[in-house]
Structure formats: structure tokens, C-alpha cells
Amino acid sequence: xxxxxxxxxxxxxxxxxxxxxxxxxxxxxxxxxFPPQGARFLPGQRFDIRVEGKGTAPYSAxxxxxGRPLHFTxxxxxxxxxxxxSPAGWGGFNRRGYWLGKPGLYRLSxxxxxxxxxAVTAExxxxxxxxxxxxxxxxDDDHDDGRRGREQGxxxxxxxxxxxxxxxxxxxxxxxxxxxxxxxxxxxxNGTLAMDTMPAVGLVxxxxxNSIVTDSAPGMGCYTTGNHSRNNQEGVWPATxxxxxxxxxxxxxxxxxxxTRGTSLGIVTTADIEDATPAANAVFTxxxxxxxxxxxxxxxxxxxxxxxxxxxxxxxxxxxGRRWFTPSDKxxxxxxxxxxxxxxxxxxxPADLVDRWGLPPExxxxxxxxxxxxxxxxxxxxxxADSKTKLNQALYxxxxxxxxxxxxxxxxxxxxxxxxxxxxxxxxxYTDRVVRDHQAPDQPLLEEMxxxxxxxxxxxxxxxxxxxxxxxxxxxxxxxxxxxAIGETIEFDKAIGVGLDFARKDGRTLVLVTADHECSGFSxxxxxxxxxxxxxxxxxxxxxxxxxxxxxxxxxxxVYDAAAFPSYPILSDGYPASFDVDGKLLVGFGANGDRxxxxxxxxxxxRESLTPTKLASELAGLSYASNIPVTRDEKxxxxxxxxxxxxxxxxxxxxxxxxxxxxxxxxxxxxPFAGTYQNIDVFFKIAQVLSR
Ligand SMILES: [Zn+2]
Numbered sequence: 001x002x003x004x005x006x007x008x009x010x011x012x013x014x015x016x017x018x019x020x021x022x023x024x025x026x027x028x029x030x031x032x033x034f035p036p037q038g039a040r041f042l043p044g045q046r047f048d049i050r051v052e053g054k055g056t057a058p059y060s061a062x063x064x065x066x067g068r069p070l071h072f073t074x075x076x077x078x079x080x081x082x083x084x085x086s087p088a089g090w091g092g093f094n095r096r097g098y099w100l101g102k103p104g105l106y107r108l109s110x111x112x113x114x115x116x117x118x119a120v121t122a123e124x125x126x127x128x129x130x131x132x133x134x135x136x137x138x139x140d141d142d143h144d145d146g147r148r149g150r151e152q153g154x155x156x157x158x159x160x161x162x163x164x165x166x167x168x169x170x171x172x173x174x175x176x177x178x179x180x181x182x183x184x185x186x187x188x189x190n191g192t193l194a195m196d197t198m199p200a201v202g203l204v205x206x207x208x209x210n211s212i213v214t215d216s217a218p219g220m221g222c223y224t225t226g227n228h229s230r231n232n233q234e235g236v237w238p239a240t241x242x243x244x245x246x247x248x249x250x251x252x253x254x255x256x257x258x259x260t261r262g263t264s265l266g267i268v269t270t271a272d273i274e275d276a277t278p279a280a281n282a283v284f285t286x287x288x289x290x291x292x293x294x295x296x297x298x299x300x301x302x303x304x305x306x307x308x309x310x311x312x313x314x315x316x317x318x319x320x321g322r323r324w325f326t327p328s329d330k331x332x333x334x335x336x337x338x339x340x341x342x343x344x345x346x347x348x349x350p351a352d353l354v355d356r357w358g359l360p361p362e363x364x365x366x367x368x369x370x371x372x373x374x375x376x377x378x379x380x381x382x383x384x385a386d387s388k389t390k391l392n393q394a395l396y397x398x399x400x401x402x403x404x405x406x407x408x409x410x411x412x413x414x415x416x417x418x419x420x421x422x423x424x425x426x427x428x429x430y431t432d433r434v435v436r437d438h439q440a441p442d443q444p445l446l447e448e449m450x451x452x453x454x455x456x457x458x459x460x461x462x463x464x465x466x467x468x469x470x471x472x473x474x475x476x477x478x479x480x481x482x483x484x485a486i487g488e489t490i491e492f493d494k495a496i497g498v499g500l501d502f503a504r505k506d507g508r509t510l511v512l513v514t515a516d517h518e519c520s521g522f523s524x525x526x527x528x529x530x531x532x533x534x535x536x537x538x539x540x541x542x543x544x545x546x547x548x549x550x551x552x553x554x555x556x557x558x559v560y561d562a563a564a565f566p567s568y569p570i571l572s573d574g575y576p577a578s579f580d581v582d583g584k585l586l587v588g589f590g591a592n593g594d595r596x597x598x599x600x601x602x603x604x605x606x607r608e609s610l611t612p613t614k615l616a617s618e619l620a621g622l623s624y625a626s627n628i629p630v631t632r633d634e635k636x637x638x639x640x641x642x643x644x645x646x647x648x649x650x651x652x653x654x655x656x657x658x659x660x661x662x663x664x665x666x667x668x669x670x671x672p673f674a675g676t677y678q679n680i681d682v683f684f685k686i687a688q689v690l691s692r
Contacts, residue, residue: 025117048237051092052092064109065106073096085246160503165516167472168475172523195661224280241286262306264462273324299376330372384405391448408438410608463508527562551638596632
């Protein structure tokens with residue numbers, strides 16, 4: 001028996017394993033490292049590194065750069081909840097606020113292990129671009145003081161950057177604005193747009209990190225970070241974290257220049273200020289719709305004391321979106337609307353993020369739907385205007401900081417703002433109803449906001465970054481409301497004129513005009529054959545579905561010779577008296593949703609998606625159409641056009657390249673923008689021009 005004794009425990013042990021151990025663990029899955037492969041940075045530009053994976057706790061990870069170990073700033077090996085921001089079943093490890101000084105290629109290698117004991121590796125290669133000078137950021141070690149460098153005390157060269165971002169603006173939008181506002185005679189335009197006068201034109205690819213077709217979040221963010229993001233995300237990478245604001249960041253142009261040069265940031269838009277394009281200049285989030293957190297972060301990371309240790313140096317914030325600046329408990333639905341909510345805010349940013357991005361503790365964020373954000377902006381030195389009249393008053397005091405919130409959600413479009421102005425001037429045929437119905441009867445035009453922004457920003461002699469967005473070029477193209485989209489493009493061009501005037505006098509300002517993507521496949525197919533009166537008298541086309549029978553309104557589309565030269569009477573404000581003129585320009589939508597087409601301007605805009613809920617229902621009560629164009633009764637005497645993509649109720653963005661125009665007094669500053677290049681290249685071209 002004795003000889004068997006050793007075998008018994010061995011057999012028993014094996015039995016125990018079979019009976020009580022969990023089944024053999026699989027390798028960890030979804031192991032990833034951020035930044036993604038191919039990411040590019042400026043010397044000294046901050047970014048977060050994250051290693052994450054799915055598996056069974058406990059998790060551990062290691063990280064190296066070009067073979068040299070790099071320590072994490074959060075994520076510990078033993079606990080189940082590694083870094084505290086990874087969801088159940090995930091482990092996460094972060095290195096926050098990293099930067100590299102020396103241009104070149106860097107290989108980041110990570111090893112991720114879970115409770116199975118098995119390690120999975122992940123690698124990414126990133127590039128630090130040369131600025132074509134000595135860069136001056138020291139070696140490639142970890143530094144906490146990113147402010148070192150050669151960027152101090154410049155007295156020549158480009159110091160200001162103005163980016164005019166025509167959201168959704170393709171080449172056809174520009175052409176339409178010129179034809180309508182200037183006219184054409186015998187093949188020669190009767191005038192030029194402001195943007196036509198800019199010397200360099202480039203063609204920009206608009207893809208995002210995960211699609212050929214981008215939305216505005218990565219569409220804008222690629223210009224301001226030099227990096228692609230996933231759709232709907234801005235200033236961050238698509239890591240798996242418990243709050244969209246905790247995702248790994250990449251530093252914006254505004255932050256980088258504020259920190260290294262002491263510049264200020266201005267953001268001006270005709271959209272709700274929470275919208276993707278404005279936010280992709282200053283806010284780090286995976287959720288472009290989380291307005292409470294987004295608007296809080298504008299202020300919390302604005303560095304109002306100009307410490308230059310962190311933040312954007314935000315001095316101008318103008319647009320719509322008062323609903324996010326009004327406490328939730330003040331939402332009366334009686335002309336006072338709030339959309340602030342705990343569900344789209346964020347609580348305390350991770351401690352290592354706060355530490356490594358140099359944020360003061362009070363900037364870490366909290367869940368505060370009852371915050372009076374407008375009051376907090378004022379306490380931080382911003383003069384606040386909620387109407388055009390108040391804006392004019394505010395400018396008399398020559399403020400250092402300016403907050404303008406001119407509507408509760410999106411601002412109204414030029415066509416409707418102008419109708420109100422013409423009505424007040426006593427011109428017959430116009431009404432102030434639309435702006436009044438939106439509880440925003442006194443809104444500035446984009447060129448007025450641009451002039452106001454420049455008057456504030458120019459006070460900082462160290463320079464500024466200003467982004468001016470013509471937001472409704474996109475929004476009205478989604479709606480397939482051609483006339484309002486063209487009106488917006490004209491308004492946008494007038495703002496560009498203000499920027500160019502400033503730049504020509506100043507001499508040290510780079511002006512870029514571009515889009516984030518094209519919207520709707522906007523195309524100029526011809527002009528109306530015959531008059532408006534005849535068009536209005538036609539019987540309905542609704543039932544004409546037989547392809548051998550042309551609907552009446554299809555047969556009035558004049559193409560080639562019949563299109564000739566549309567001509568619009570222009571009022572002294574620079575806009576057509578009406579878009580519905582005989583021989584009017586006709587627009588098709590190649591990326592359309594289902595719609596009815598009758599070629600006439602809808603009398604009212606549709607309800608915008610960025611509108612406080614109560615205001616939206618009030619507008620519905622006033623018979624404003626929903627933002628699903630096919631439901632618009634006013635168009636239903638037109639013929640039905642089936643859109644291509646199921647479930648797309650509006651026209652969609654397209655993957656087309658978009659034009660970019662550049663101006664600076666010094667030709668060496670605009671020349672780099674000629675040619676064809678990626679959207680992310682624009683960021684590095686700006687940086688190179690600034691460092692010359
Ligand atoms: Zn859009």
C-alpha cells in the first residue's frame with residue numbers, strides 16, 4: 001500500500017482541479033492601445049496613452065516606448081477595478097498628459113494580462129512631426145512642464161489663426177451663394193464672394209477614424225488636434241470608459257498655443273454652442289450630445305486667470321444654446337428653458353488626468369444640473385449678452401471676455417433673422433414671427449458676431465485662435481431647404497469678409513475657410529423654366545409615380561441652355577429680396593432623404609433638433625414642421641423623391657473632398673494650403689506656419 005501513497009494525493013489534487021477550479025480561462029480579448037496606429041503629434045503636444053482589455057480580474061499591464069519602460073499614472077495591477085474608469089469586465093491602465101519633444105517615429109508596446117495569466121500584446125507607432133526648426137522641446141523624456149520651448153516673445157510672423165468653418169459646405173454651396181448674391185452675365189460672375197478672393201485653394205479629404213463619411217465632431221477635431229477621432233467623438237480616442245469625458249485626450253490647438261504662447265481662444269457659431277463643431281475646439285468627450293458637461297468644460301478649462309498651466313484661454317464664446325447656461329430648476333417653459341441634466345454631465349475627472357493636464361481641482365467637474373453657468377461665466381470675467389442690442393452695449397465697455405448666447409438652442413438662420421430686420425424697417429412682405437416664435441427676437445448676424453469676437457481677441461498681443469462656424473449650411477442641407485442653406489452661405493461669406501479685412505490690416509493673421517465635410521450632395525442642376533406664378537398654379541404631383549409620366553414640377557427644371565443666368569433682386573443688406581424669383585436656381589440633393597419637391601422656399605424653418613424640449617413642442621403647436629422633411633405638409637404638392645438610405649429621414653453627409661481657401665499677408669503662410677491633402681494635415685500646416 002505504501003508505494004501507492006504518493007499517488008493518492010497526486011490523484012486527489014488532479015480531482016480537485018477537475019471538480020472545483022473554473023474552466024480554463026481564455027486569453028484576454030479586445031486588448032487595445034491608444035493613441036491608434038499612425039497618430040501624429042506636434043513636439044510638446046499633450047496626449048493620453050491607454051492600454052485596455054477585456055477578461056477576468058485581476059488585470060495587469062506594462063508599457064514601453066521605443067523599448068524603454070514607461071510607467072502608468074493610473075491603473076493598478078491587483079484590484080478588480082484597475083483604474084476606476086473601466087467598466088465591469090474590463091481592465092484599464094493610463095498614462096495621462098504625455099508628450100514627446102523630439103520629432104521622429106516612436107513605437108509604443110503594451111502587454112496586458114488578466115486572471116488567466118496569459119498576456120496579450122498590443123503595439124502602435126506614432127510620429128512626432130518636425131516643425132522645421134529646432135523644435136526646442138528637449139529630449140523624448142517625460143516632462144511635466146510642457147511650457148518650455150522657444151515659443152515665447154515672438155514679434156513677427158503669424159500669431160493669429162481664424163478658421164472659418166462652413167459646416168457641410170461643399171463647392172456647390174459656394175457656387176450657389178455667388179450665383180444668388182452676385183449674379184452672372186454672359187458667363188462672367190457679376191461679383192466675387194469674399195472667400196473667392198483668397199489666394200490659395202486646397203482640396204481636403206474628410207474621412208474620420210472609423211468611416212469614409214465623418215460627422216462634425218471628428219470633422220472639426222482633425223483640424224484642431226491633428227488626429228482622427230471616431231464619429232461623434234471630439235478630442236479623444238474611442239477607449240472603453242465609464243464616462244465619455246474620461247476618455248484619453250489629445251491636446252487641441254487652442255490649448256497648445258495658450259500654454260506655449262499665451263494665446264486666447266474664440267468660438268463663434270450660429271448653432272447651439274454645445275454642438276459638435278464648436279465643442280471640437282475645446283471639449284474632450286466621446287458624446288457630442290452631452291451638452292451640460294460640454295458647456296461646463298468650456299468654462300472649467302478656460303484658464304480665466306491666464307495661468308497658462310492648462311486650458312484654452314477662452315475669451316469669446318458666442319452662439320445659441322442658452323438652455324445649457326440656465327439652471328434646470330429655472331426651466332419654466334414660459335420663455336425660460338433649460339436642458340441641463342445630470343445624465344449628460346460628468347463627475348470628477350480622474351485624478352491623474354487632473355494632475356497631468358495641470359487642471360486646478362475646481363476644474364475637475366461635478367454633476368450640477370442646477371448650476372447657473374451664465375452667472376459663473378460672468379464671475380470669471382465674461383461680459384454676457386443675450387441679444388444683438390446687448391452685444392452692442394457690451395462692446396462699448398471693450399470687454400476682455402465675452403459670452404453671447406442669442407437663442408435657447410440653435411440660432412435662427414439668416415433668411416429668418418433678415419425677415420425680422422426687414423419687418424422692423426417697415427419693408428412690406430416680411431414678418432418677425434419666426435425669431436419671435438423661437439423666443440429670440442433680437443439675434444446678431446454672423447458677421448456682427450465675428451466683428452465683436454475680433455474686437456475682444458485682438459487685445460491679446462500674444463495672439464489668438466478664432467473659429468467661426470456657419471452651422472446652418474449643414475443643418476439646412478440636411479433639411480434639403482436649399483434657400484435657407486444658400487442664405488446661410490451668403491451670411492457665412494459676409495463673416496469671412498470681416499475676418500479678411502482684419503487680417504489684411506493686421507498682417508499677422510492666417511485665415512482659413514473650409515468645411516468639415518460636404519452635406520447632402522448639394523448640386524446645382526439648373527434653373528426654373530417659367531415663372532413662380534405658373535409654378536404655384538400647377539396641380540399636385542403627389543400621385544405621379546409612373547416613370548413614363550413626368551410630374552409637372554419635374555418638367556419645369558431648366559437644364560443646360562434653359563438654365564441661363566438666374567437673377568435675384570438684392571436688397572441693401574446684401575441678400576435677395578426673395579429666393580422665389582422667376583428663373584430661380586434649382587438645387588438637387590444627391591444624398592437625399594425621402595422628400596417632396598415643389599421648388600419653393602418653405603415659409604418657416606423646420607424644428608431644429610437642438611432645441612429645448614418645451615420650446616420644440618411650443619413650435620410644433622405653432623405648426624413648425626418636424627425635422628423630418630418628408631412630413632412637411634407645405635411641400636406635399638410637390639413630387640415625391642425617394643432617398644437612397646433606409647431610415648435616413650434627412651439628407652446625409654457625403655465623403656466628398658471639400659475646398660479650403662487660405663489667406664495671409666505673407667505668401668509663405670498661405671502657400672502650404674495649396675494642393676490636395678488630408679483633413680488632419682491642416683493642423684500641422686497651421687503649426688508650421690505659426691512656427692516660421
Ligand atoms: Zn451635419
